[in-house]
Amino acid sequence: MSPIKVITSGSAYLDIDAFACCIAYAELLNLQGIPARAVSSAKTNASVSKTVLGWGAVLDDYRPTSNDEFVLVDVSDYHHFDPLVVLERVVEVIDHHPGFESHWAQTLGSAADIRPIGAAATQVFQRWDTAGLLHNISEQSAALLATAILDNTLNFIGQMTTTADIDAYARLASQAKLTADWPGQYFRECQTAIEADLAAALAADLKRMKPQSNLPQVFAQLTVWDAVALIRSHRAAISHWMNGQGEDWLLNVISIRDRLSCLLAEPMVSQQKLNRLLPLAWQAELAVLKPSMLRKELLKLGLNPTP
Numbered sequence: 001m002s003p004i005k006v007i008t009s010g011s012a013y014l015d016i017d018a019f020a021c022c023i024a025y026a027e028l029l030n031l032q033g034i035p036a037r038a039v040s041s042a043k044t045n046a047s048v049s050k051t052v053l054g055w056g057a058v059l060d061d062y063r064p065t066s067n068d069e070f071v072l073v074d075v076s077d078y079h080h081f082d083p084l085v086v087l088e089r090v091v092e093v094i095d096h097h098p099g100f101e102s103h104w105a106q107t108l109g110s111a112a113d114i115r116p117i118g119a120a121a122t123q124v125f126q127r128w129d130t131a132g133l134l135h136n137i138s139e140q141s142a143a144l145l146a147t148a149i150l151d152n153t154l155n156f157i158g159q160m161t162t163t164a165d166i167d168a169y170a171r172l173a174s175q176a177k178l179t180a181d182w183p184g185q186y187f188r189e190c191q192t193a194i195e196a197d198l199a200a201a202l203a204a205d206l207k208r209m210k211p212q213s214n215l216p217q218v219f220a221q222l223t224v225w226d227a228v229a230l231i232r233s234h235r236a237a238i239s240h241w242m243n244g245q246g247e248d249w250l251l252n253v254i255s256i257r258d259r260l261s262c263l264l265a266e267p268m269v270s271q272q273k274l275n276r277l278l279p280l281a282w283q284a285e286l287a288v289l290k291p292s293m294l295r296k297e298l299l300k301l302g303l304n305p306t307p
Protein backbone atom coordinates (compact mmCIF):
# COMPACT_ATOMS: atom_id res chain seq x y z
CA MET A 1 0.00 0.00 0.00
CA SER A 2 1.42 3.40 -0.93
CA PRO A 3 1.70 5.77 2.02
CA ILE A 4 -1.02 8.36 2.48
CA LYS A 5 0.17 11.95 2.75
CA VAL A 6 -1.28 13.63 5.81
CA ILE A 7 -1.45 17.39 5.23
CA THR A 8 -1.44 19.14 8.59
CA SER A 9 -0.22 22.22 10.45
CA GLY A 10 0.43 23.60 13.95
CA SER A 11 -0.70 22.39 17.36
CA ALA A 12 -2.16 25.53 18.92
CA TYR A 13 -4.93 26.53 16.51
CA LEU A 14 -5.75 26.57 12.81
CA ASP A 15 -6.00 30.01 11.27
CA ILE A 16 -7.57 30.34 7.84
CA ASP A 17 -4.16 30.10 6.10
CA ALA A 18 -3.38 26.74 7.73
CA PHE A 19 -6.97 25.53 7.25
CA ALA A 20 -7.06 26.55 3.56
CA CYS A 21 -3.62 25.11 2.81
CA CYS A 22 -4.43 21.71 4.39
CA ILE A 23 -7.66 21.37 2.38
CA ALA A 24 -6.50 22.85 -0.94
CA TYR A 25 -3.15 21.01 -1.00
CA ALA A 26 -4.78 17.66 -0.17
CA GLU A 27 -7.25 18.34 -3.02
CA LEU A 28 -4.40 19.00 -5.47
CA LEU A 29 -2.44 15.88 -4.49
CA ASN A 30 -5.55 13.69 -4.75
CA LEU A 31 -6.27 15.16 -8.19
CA GLN A 32 -2.71 14.22 -9.19
CA GLY A 33 -3.29 10.64 -8.03
CA ILE A 34 -1.33 10.98 -4.79
CA PRO A 35 -3.54 9.85 -1.87
CA ALA A 36 -3.72 12.70 0.67
CA ARG A 37 -5.85 13.73 3.66
CA ALA A 38 -6.28 17.14 5.32
CA VAL A 39 -6.05 16.43 9.05
CA SER A 40 -5.70 18.47 12.23
CA SER A 41 -6.24 18.02 15.95
CA ALA A 42 -6.30 21.82 16.45
CA LYS A 43 -9.45 23.92 16.41
CA THR A 44 -10.00 26.75 13.94
CA ASN A 45 -9.72 30.28 15.29
CA ALA A 46 -11.91 33.33 14.57
CA SER A 47 -10.23 33.91 11.17
CA VAL A 48 -12.26 30.95 9.90
CA SER A 49 -15.51 32.93 9.96
CA LYS A 50 -19.14 31.76 9.82
CA THR A 51 -19.41 32.54 6.10
CA VAL A 52 -16.16 30.65 5.44
CA LEU A 53 -17.39 27.62 7.43
CA GLY A 54 -20.66 27.91 5.48
CA TRP A 55 -18.81 27.14 2.24
CA GLY A 56 -18.79 23.57 3.51
CA ALA A 57 -15.12 22.67 3.14
CA VAL A 58 -14.05 20.40 6.01
CA LEU A 59 -10.98 18.53 7.18
CA ASP A 60 -10.91 14.77 6.67
CA ASP A 61 -11.98 12.52 9.51
CA TYR A 62 -8.82 10.42 9.34
CA ARG A 63 -6.46 8.88 11.89
CA PRO A 64 -2.87 8.59 10.60
CA THR A 65 -1.29 5.13 10.56
CA SER A 66 2.37 4.21 11.09
CA ASN A 67 2.81 3.95 7.30
CA ASP A 68 1.71 7.52 6.56
CA GLU A 69 3.86 10.49 5.57
CA PHE A 70 3.42 14.06 6.80
CA VAL A 71 3.32 17.35 4.90
CA LEU A 72 3.42 20.49 7.08
CA VAL A 73 1.78 23.68 5.83
CA ASP A 74 2.01 27.17 7.34
CA VAL A 75 4.39 25.98 10.09
CA SER A 76 8.04 24.92 10.12
CA ASP A 77 8.92 25.19 13.83
CA TYR A 78 8.80 21.51 14.83
CA HIS A 79 8.17 22.46 18.46
CA HIS A 80 4.71 23.60 17.34
CA PHE A 81 3.71 20.77 14.98
CA ASP A 82 0.36 19.06 15.42
CA PRO A 83 0.90 16.26 17.99
CA LEU A 84 -0.17 13.66 15.42
CA VAL A 85 3.01 14.34 13.38
CA VAL A 86 5.86 11.80 13.45
CA LEU A 87 8.94 13.98 12.85
CA GLU A 88 10.96 11.25 11.07
CA ARG A 89 8.13 10.83 8.56
CA VAL A 90 7.85 14.50 7.49
CA VAL A 91 8.41 14.56 3.72
CA GLU A 92 7.53 18.15 2.79
CA VAL A 93 7.24 21.58 4.45
CA ILE A 94 5.48 24.62 2.92
CA ASP A 95 5.73 27.71 5.13
CA HIS A 96 6.33 31.45 5.27
CA HIS A 97 7.49 31.85 8.90
CA PRO A 98 11.20 32.59 9.47
CA GLY A 99 13.61 30.70 11.72
CA PHE A 100 13.75 27.06 10.57
CA GLU A 101 14.77 27.40 6.90
CA SER A 102 18.22 25.86 7.22
CA HIS A 103 17.05 22.96 9.39
CA TRP A 104 14.54 21.88 6.74
CA ALA A 105 16.83 22.62 3.80
CA GLN A 106 19.32 20.18 5.38
CA THR A 107 16.66 17.59 6.21
CA LEU A 108 14.46 17.74 3.10
CA GLY A 109 16.37 19.65 0.42
CA SER A 110 14.03 20.96 -2.27
CA ALA A 111 10.99 19.41 -0.53
CA ALA A 112 11.23 22.29 1.92
CA ASP A 113 9.61 25.44 0.52
CA ILE A 114 10.03 28.12 3.20
CA ARG A 115 9.96 31.66 1.84
CA PRO A 116 9.08 35.18 2.98
CA ILE A 117 5.67 35.68 1.32
CA GLY A 118 2.32 37.05 2.51
CA ALA A 119 0.50 33.74 2.88
CA ALA A 120 1.32 30.04 2.68
CA ALA A 121 -1.89 29.95 0.63
CA THR A 122 -0.01 31.75 -2.14
CA GLN A 123 2.58 28.96 -2.13
CA VAL A 124 -0.20 26.35 -2.42
CA PHE A 125 -1.83 28.41 -5.21
CA GLN A 126 1.52 28.29 -7.05
CA ARG A 127 1.52 24.46 -6.81
CA TRP A 128 -1.90 24.43 -8.52
CA ASP A 129 -0.74 26.95 -11.12
CA THR A 130 2.54 25.15 -11.88
CA ALA A 131 0.67 21.85 -12.23
CA GLY A 132 -1.59 23.54 -14.83
CA LEU A 133 -4.65 22.45 -12.84
CA LEU A 134 -6.04 25.77 -11.59
CA HIS A 135 -9.13 25.46 -13.80
CA ASN A 136 -9.91 22.24 -11.86
CA ILE A 137 -9.74 23.67 -8.33
CA SER A 138 -13.03 23.49 -6.41
CA GLU A 139 -14.78 26.82 -5.77
CA GLN A 140 -14.47 26.19 -2.02
CA SER A 141 -10.72 25.63 -2.11
CA ALA A 142 -10.22 28.68 -4.34
CA ALA A 143 -12.33 30.80 -1.96
CA LEU A 144 -10.46 29.44 1.08
CA LEU A 145 -7.02 30.15 -0.41
CA ALA A 146 -8.13 33.63 -1.57
CA THR A 147 -9.51 34.50 1.88
CA ALA A 148 -6.38 33.14 3.56
CA ILE A 149 -4.35 35.54 1.43
CA LEU A 150 -6.61 38.45 2.46
CA ASP A 151 -6.28 37.51 6.13
CA ASN A 152 -2.52 36.85 6.26
CA THR A 153 -1.65 39.92 4.14
CA LEU A 154 -4.22 42.09 5.97
CA ASN A 155 -5.89 42.98 2.71
CA PHE A 156 -2.42 43.46 1.12
CA ILE A 157 -1.16 46.05 3.63
CA GLY A 158 1.06 43.65 5.63
CA GLN A 159 4.81 44.12 5.13
CA MET A 160 5.21 40.50 3.98
CA THR A 161 2.85 41.08 1.03
CA THR A 162 4.41 40.35 -2.38
CA THR A 163 3.16 40.78 -5.94
CA ALA A 164 2.77 36.99 -5.99
CA ASP A 165 0.12 37.31 -3.23
CA ILE A 166 -1.74 40.01 -5.17
CA ASP A 167 -1.64 37.95 -8.38
CA ALA A 168 -2.74 34.77 -6.57
CA TYR A 169 -5.70 36.57 -4.95
CA ALA A 170 -6.91 38.01 -8.27
CA ARG A 171 -6.85 34.62 -9.99
CA LEU A 172 -8.36 32.69 -7.06
CA ALA A 173 -11.10 35.29 -6.46
CA SER A 174 -12.15 35.03 -10.08
CA GLN A 175 -12.07 31.21 -9.93
CA ALA A 176 -14.17 31.33 -6.72
CA LYS A 177 -16.50 34.08 -8.06
CA LEU A 178 -15.83 36.28 -5.00
CA THR A 179 -17.26 39.79 -5.32
CA ALA A 180 -15.31 43.05 -4.92
CA ASP A 181 -16.87 43.73 -1.48
CA TRP A 182 -15.76 40.37 -0.05
CA PRO A 183 -12.66 41.74 1.78
CA GLY A 184 -14.65 44.34 3.81
CA GLN A 185 -17.41 41.83 4.47
CA TYR A 186 -14.93 39.19 5.66
CA PHE A 187 -13.00 41.45 8.06
CA ARG A 188 -16.19 42.99 9.53
CA GLU A 189 -17.51 39.51 10.16
CA CYS A 190 -14.30 38.49 11.94
CA GLN A 191 -14.54 41.54 14.23
CA THR A 192 -18.13 40.73 15.20
CA ALA A 193 -17.11 37.18 16.14
CA ILE A 194 -14.13 38.43 18.14
CA GLU A 195 -16.23 40.94 20.10
CA ALA A 196 -18.82 38.27 20.90
CA ASP A 197 -16.21 36.24 22.83
CA LEU A 198 -13.07 38.28 23.42
CA ALA A 199 -11.44 35.88 25.89
CA ALA A 200 -11.74 33.01 23.43
CA ALA A 201 -10.35 35.12 20.58
CA LEU A 202 -7.38 36.22 22.72
CA ALA A 203 -6.69 32.65 23.81
CA ALA A 204 -6.99 31.33 20.26
CA ASP A 205 -4.22 33.54 18.85
CA LEU A 206 -1.76 33.78 21.73
CA LYS A 207 1.86 32.72 21.65
CA ARG A 208 4.24 32.25 24.58
CA MET A 209 7.79 33.28 23.80
CA LYS A 210 10.91 31.48 25.03
CA PRO A 211 12.26 32.97 28.30
CA GLN A 212 15.37 34.34 26.50
CA SER A 213 13.22 36.08 23.84
CA ASN A 214 13.56 39.85 23.50
CA LEU A 215 9.80 40.11 22.95
CA PRO A 216 7.13 40.07 25.68
CA GLN A 217 6.57 36.55 27.08
CA VAL A 218 2.86 36.52 26.26
CA PHE A 219 2.13 37.80 22.76
CA ALA A 220 -1.53 37.94 21.71
CA GLN A 221 -2.83 39.20 18.39
CA LEU A 222 -6.24 40.18 17.06
CA THR A 223 -7.03 41.28 13.52
CA VAL A 224 -10.11 43.46 13.20
CA TRP A 225 -11.67 45.98 10.91
CA ASP A 226 -11.51 48.84 13.45
CA ALA A 227 -8.97 48.40 16.31
CA VAL A 228 -9.58 51.75 18.00
CA ALA A 229 -13.29 51.01 18.40
CA LEU A 230 -12.53 47.53 19.73
CA ILE A 231 -10.09 48.76 22.40
CA ARG A 232 -12.35 51.68 23.35
CA SER A 233 -15.31 49.37 24.01
CA HIS A 234 -13.44 46.45 25.60
CA ARG A 235 -10.31 47.86 27.27
CA ALA A 236 -11.14 46.75 30.83
CA ALA A 237 -11.99 43.19 29.82
CA ILE A 238 -8.86 42.91 27.67
CA SER A 239 -6.54 44.19 30.45
CA HIS A 240 -8.11 41.87 32.99
CA TRP A 241 -7.71 38.83 30.76
CA MET A 242 -4.14 39.64 29.65
CA ASN A 243 -2.99 40.32 33.24
CA GLY A 244 -4.26 36.84 34.07
CA GLN A 245 -1.80 35.36 31.51
CA GLY A 246 1.41 36.74 33.00
CA GLU A 247 3.44 39.76 34.04
CA ASP A 248 5.03 40.48 30.67
CA TRP A 249 2.53 40.76 27.84
CA LEU A 250 1.61 42.43 24.58
CA LEU A 251 -1.57 42.54 22.56
CA ASN A 252 -1.25 43.51 18.89
CA VAL A 253 -4.61 44.65 17.48
CA ILE A 254 -4.33 45.03 13.72
CA SER A 255 -6.75 47.51 12.18
CA ILE A 256 -7.44 46.70 8.54
CA ARG A 257 -9.60 49.76 7.90
CA ASP A 258 -6.96 52.34 8.90
CA ARG A 259 -3.91 50.18 8.09
CA LEU A 260 -2.34 50.36 11.56
CA SER A 261 -1.50 48.24 14.61
CA CYS A 262 -2.55 49.23 18.13
CA LEU A 263 -0.04 47.77 20.57
CA LEU A 264 -1.41 47.41 24.10
CA ALA A 265 1.22 46.58 26.76
CA GLU A 266 0.53 47.53 30.35
CA PRO A 267 3.63 46.04 32.05
CA MET A 268 6.57 48.47 31.89
CA VAL A 269 9.00 45.60 31.18
CA SER A 270 7.00 44.72 28.07
CA GLN A 271 7.01 48.31 26.80
CA GLN A 272 10.78 48.47 27.39
CA LYS A 273 11.39 45.28 25.39
CA LEU A 274 9.43 46.72 22.48
CA ASN A 275 11.21 50.08 22.69
CA ARG A 276 14.50 48.23 22.05
CA LEU A 277 13.11 46.82 18.79
CA LEU A 278 11.36 49.82 17.26
CA PRO A 279 10.59 53.48 17.97
CA LEU A 280 7.26 53.75 19.82
CA ALA A 281 5.34 56.59 21.49
CA TRP A 282 3.35 55.10 24.38
CA GLN A 283 0.18 56.82 25.52
CA ALA A 284 -1.94 55.23 28.23
CA GLU A 285 -0.04 51.96 27.61
CA LEU A 286 -1.01 52.10 23.93
CA ALA A 287 1.27 52.65 20.95
CA VAL A 288 0.22 52.98 17.33
CA LEU A 289 2.29 51.40 14.55
CA LYS A 290 1.68 52.67 11.06
CA PRO A 291 1.76 50.78 8.78
CA SER A 292 0.47 47.81 10.76
CA MET A 293 2.71 44.86 11.66
CA LEU A 294 1.96 41.16 12.01
CA ARG A 295 3.32 39.16 14.94
CA LYS A 296 5.56 37.25 12.55
CA GLU A 297 7.03 40.56 11.37
CA LEU A 298 7.70 41.58 14.97
CA LEU A 299 9.27 38.15 15.57
CA LYS A 300 11.62 38.82 12.67
CA LEU A 301 12.64 42.12 14.33
CA GLY A 302 13.16 40.14 17.55
CA LEU A 303 15.56 37.79 15.75
CA ASN A 304 17.47 40.65 14.10
CA PRO A 305 17.14 43.73 16.34
CA THR A 306 18.37 46.96 14.78
CA PRO A 307 21.67 47.97 16.48
Ligand SMILES: [Mn+2]
Nearest residue numbers: 017074120152
Ligand atom coordinates in the same frame (compact mmCIF):
# COMPACT_ATOMS: atom_id res chain seq x y z
MN1 LIG B 1 0.20 31.89 7.34
